[in-house]
Amino acid sequence: MLSTLDDLKHRLQTALVSAFGPELEGTDPVLVPTNNPKFGDYQANVAMSLAKQLKDKPRAIATKIVENLTIDDICEAPQIAGPGFINLKFKTDYLQTQLKAVYADDRLGVPTAAPALRTIVDFSSPNIAKEMHVGHLRSTIIGECIARTLEFLGHDVLRLNHVGDWGTQFGMLITHLRDVCPEATTEASSVDIGDLVEFYKQAKKRFDEDDAFKTQSREAVVDLQSGKEDARRAWQVLCEQSRKEFQKIYDRLDITIQERGESFYNPLLDNVVTDLTSLGLLEEDQGAQVVFLEGFTNKDGNPQPLIVRKSDGGFNYATTDLAAIRQRTIDEKAARIIYITDAGQANHFAQVFQVANRANWIPEAVELVHVPFGLVKGEDGKKLKTRSGETVKLKSLLDEAVIRAEKDLKQRITDENRDESADFIQNVSTAVGIGAVKYADLSQNRTSDYIFSFDKMLALQGNTAPYMLYAYVRVQGISRKGGIDFSQLGDAAILLGDEAELNLAKHLLELDTVVVEVARDLFPNRLCQYLFELSQKFNQFYDRCSVLQADEPQRTSRLMLCDLTARTLKLGLSLLGIPVLGRM
Numbered sequence: 001m002l003s004t005l006d007d008l009k010h011r012l013q014t015a016l017v018s019a020f021g022p023e024l025e026g027t028d029p030v031l032v033p034t035n036n037p038k039f040g041d042y043q044a045n046v047a048m049s050l051a052k053q054l055k056d057k058p059r060a061i062a063t064k065i066v067e068n069l070t071i072d073d074i075c076e077a078p079q080i081a082g083p084g085f086i087n088l089k090f091k092t093d094y095l096q097t098q099l100k101a102v103y104a105d106d107r108l109g110v111p112t113a114a115p116a117l118r119t120i121v122d123f124s125s126p127n128i129a130k131e132m133h134v135g136h137l138r139s140t141i142i143g144e145c146i147a148r149t150l151e152f153l154g155h156d157v158l159r160l161n162h163v164g165d166w167g168t169q170f171g172m173l174i175t176h177l178r179d180v181c182p183e184a185t186t187e188a189s190s191v192d193i194g195d196l197v198e199f200y201k202q203a204k205k206r207f208d209e210d211d212a213f214k215t216q217s218r219e220a221v222v223d224l225q226s227g228k229e230d231a232r233r234a235w236q237v238l239c240e241q242s243r244k245e246f247q248k249i250y251d252r253l254d255i256t257i258q259e260r261g262e263s264f265y266n267p268l269l270d271n272v273v274t275d276l277t278s279l280g281l282l283e284e285d286q287g288a289q290v291v292f293l294e295g296f297t298n299k300d301g302n303p304q305p306l307i308v309r310k311s312d313g314g315f316n317y318a319t320t321d322l323a324a325i326r327q328r329t330i331d332e333k334a335a336r337i338i339y340i341t342d343a344g345q346a347n348h349f350a351q352v353f354q355v356a357n358r359a360n361w362i363p364e365a366v367e368l369v370h371v372p373f374g375l376v377k378g379e380d381g382k383k384l385k386t387r388s389g390e391t392v393k394l395k396s397l398l399d400e401a402v403i404r405a406e407k408d409l410k411q412r413i414t415d416e417n418r419d420e421s422a423d424f425i426q427n428v429s430t431a432v433g434i435g436a437v438k439y440a441d442l443s444q445n446r447t448s449d450y451i452f453s454f455d456k457m458l459a460l461q462g463n464t465a466p467y468m469l470y471a472y473v474r475v476q477g478i479s480r481k482g483g484i485d486f487s488q489l490g491d492a493a494i495l496l497g498d499e500a501e502l503n504l505a506k507h508l509l510e511l512d513t514v515v516v517e518v519a520r521d522l523f524p525n526r527l528c529q530y531l532f533e534l535s536q537k538f539n540q541f542y543d544r545c546s547v548l549q550a551d552e553p554q555r556t557s558r559l560m561l562c563d564l565t566a567r568t569l570k571l572g573l574s575l576l577g578i579p580v581l582g583r584m
């Protein structure tokens with residue numbers, strides 16, 4: 001089925017070509033929703049943007065487009081307004097037929113992508129022996145949503161956890177642990193991740209202050225790199241311990257991801273250096289092997305170097321990402337690689353991409369995208385901290401969200417005089433608490449910093465998970481109350497009479513456009529906004545139009561609108577990683 005908006009766009013494009021010739025093939029008709037329903041549903045602004053090129057008045061151009069437009073099966077007669085807007089209003093008949101088709105479709109009118117692309121989503125990616133922090137939480141939540149959306153469209157997605165599991169820090173950590181807590185280097189369960197983080201800090205301090213320790217640490221790195229048994233074992237134990245901790249968070253958030261840490265690329269690092277050398281891109285700079293970057297200058301105005309091999313012979317974060325690009329394009333055959341990290345790494349990725357490009361390591365059709373996001377801040381606008389000033393642990397953050405959701409729920413249960421089981425309370429609080437944290441993150445434009453507020457994210461009103469979940473529950477309540485089996489309504493007609501029904505219907509028909517947009521632009525907040533408006537439009541419809549009390553055939557038609565709204569919410573929320581509830 002051609003989506004409603006694609007259909008409009010296509011018709012306008014055909015009209016442009018028949019009016020002005022094949023040069024205009026593929027021209028964007030600049031279709032936007034009208035800001036006032038009295039002008040119709042959509043307006044095409046292309047006449048204005050073509051005026052210069054066609055050397056004519058926009059109104060004349062608009063007239064010519066309309067004369068060539070075959071659209072009467074889907075729209076009322078187009079109106080030209082103002083300087084040359086073409087106003088379009090859907091025919092109710094057309095909307096009814098479209099909606100019926102969406103209703104009958106398990107994918108709710110969202111087509112699968114052609115071609116399906118092999119896509120890597122590199123997300124979450126915390127560091128071993130360090131705490132997973134809120135930045136990683138953001139990457140995890142956004143990455144999961146992007147992966148789900150792409151998978152739903154039929155892309156072949158490989159979700160990769162590029163954990164920081166390699167580097168000189170392991171030398172000092174292992175050396176320190178051997179002194180203070182040797183069992184931590186042999187037995188995975190013997191040390192808590194929180195302690196590891198503490199040990200890491202102590203190790204760093206000793207490294208900076210104590211020369212003998214420094215030498216020992218360096219030796220440990222060499223041992224590790226050369227694969228010496230006990231160093232290797234100690235490193236594995238640390239990774240194992242961190243991995244278990246990370247997994248607890250992933251389980252709570254329902255995250256699916258495959259670990260492929262930096263160490264995976266170790267065997268490929270030498271080749272990065274060799275090949276960059278033979279390409280003539282590598283130069284020596286103060287003992288290090290570097291590529292001088294184009295468009296990045298240091299404070300003296302000289303080209304900035306990207307260090308590929310340090311003066312001590314070690315490789316770094318950028319070298320690993322260069323090796324990963326090659327491995328992912330060649331071995332994994334990725335057509336699109338998406339990296340989800342905080343905006344602070346924008347330069348890192350721009351530089352790595354540039355070097356890979358200049359080395360011709362990025363095949364023509366491959367797209368590398370960095371998906372940056374802003375910082376998570378406390379309600380005071382500063383870095384998120386606990387009351388006593390420590391960094392917030394993810395576990396406690398999720399715990400608190402659930403505890404607060406539970407408190408709200410219990411209050412509601414008491415107010416409404418309901419009797420609910422402990423199981424019910426636990427399920428609902430968990431779903432609402434975790435869902436609220438995810439939704440709060442996803443509903444922000446990811447590029448801005450976002451203020452973490454339990455009160456806001458758990459509010460029943462506004463652009464929040466509870467509001468969305470509640471709209472879904474409302475529909476389930478209708479089916480319970482009326483003894484309706486939604487799956488049995490399928491053959492009836494959908495009849496759109498009331499303004500609120502029409503508004504809801506038109507919005508329901510935009511799901512496909514939104515999902516495709518999210519997959520293309522990688523902004524999950526677009527989907528959140530869509531679902532928020534859907535809930536609002538549904539609530540307006542439900543406040544204005546009786547459903548169970550209505551007469552047939554209106555009653556069944558309205559039940560179908562309710563059902564389709566619920567199915568759309570369920571699908572949309574599932575792409576955000578949020579499961580719906582039957583009751584709450």
Ligand code: ARG
Pocket residue numbers: 122124125126127162163164321339340341
């Ligand atoms: N481990 C890194 C960090 O915590 C994120 C890794 C992102 N992925 C990548 N391919 N560089 O900042």
